[in-house]
Amino acid sequence: MIESAISPTMIEAAQASPSRLLAFAELNFRSGWVRVHTGVGTRIYNGQTYLGLGELGGIGRIRENASASGNRTTLSLVVHDTALLSEVMNEDPNGRECFIHLVAFDENRQITEGANHFIDAEMVDLKVVRGKRSANKPAVIKITINDWFERWAQPVEVVKTTDAAQQELHPGDRFFDLVEVIAGSPLSSLPVKTNYGSPGKHSTRGKNGAYQR
Structure with missing residues (x-):
């Protein structure tokens, strides 16, 4: 799943502050590309605009091993907008591309370096965990992604x-x-x-x- 090594500059940024090393994700839905990052605000990276999810977005633990077995992880998004939730439920992303880039920032929040296609995967499942409005509990969208080892074995x-x-x-x-x-x-x-x-x-x-x- 991981295609690029983390450079010393990126390690230094992560050690200085977790907020200085962010994940920029590209998901190829049928309705079009969705580009988001794990920080806040709107960012331009490689000529594309990414919307910050902040605490609403999350990435599961990423594991790598020396074998040829596949590796999976989960991308999650907390959703308060029912209209967005309905739109997502009509999507079928299975088998479509998902790329995650790792991007480092300096102390002034300027991009210093990026590892493009740090994760090269595809979406294999989409689930919606329904919330409960009366209890002020939002819904959660969960997208499972796999790596090329699993695609190769199919x-x-x-x-x-x-x-x-x-x-x-x-x-x-x-x-x-x-x-x-x-x-x-x-x-x-x-x-x-x-x-x-x-x-x-x-x-x-x-x-x-x-x-x-």
Whole structure:
């Protein structure tokens, strides 16, 4: 899951104050990219705008090991806005990208260094823990993310090579537009291109050098 090592500058920032080392997250929802960070206020990083979540956002413990087993962690967000909660419940982020960058700040709250794609993962589950308005208890959105080890261990999904899947990812790209036709047709009915002659026909060279069927 972790793709980049923490530099001495970033370690120094973290030791000086926990607020000087923040996580900047990018989540690729179907409705568009969501970019947030664990501090407060709005920040620009790598040309993109990130909204601070402060104490409302959280990241679970991140574990790494020397084996090829997958690693998971959970991103959480406390939600008071019921409209936002309804919007999130209509999302299906499973299988979509999630990147987390680690960013260091100086004592003047200026960015000094960043570890891009510190976590390279994908979202695999979204759960909503409902709150209780009468008890002033907010709802919590929990998104589980995994790393590339888990993706690598999964079997190939044939659905990703369909025309519908390709159109969703790359509208207008007709690369897989004949996949269903080919898959549902007997081999004998498909055109075969040979080295000589027209497709599906075998040709021989005559005495005068011309090709004959």
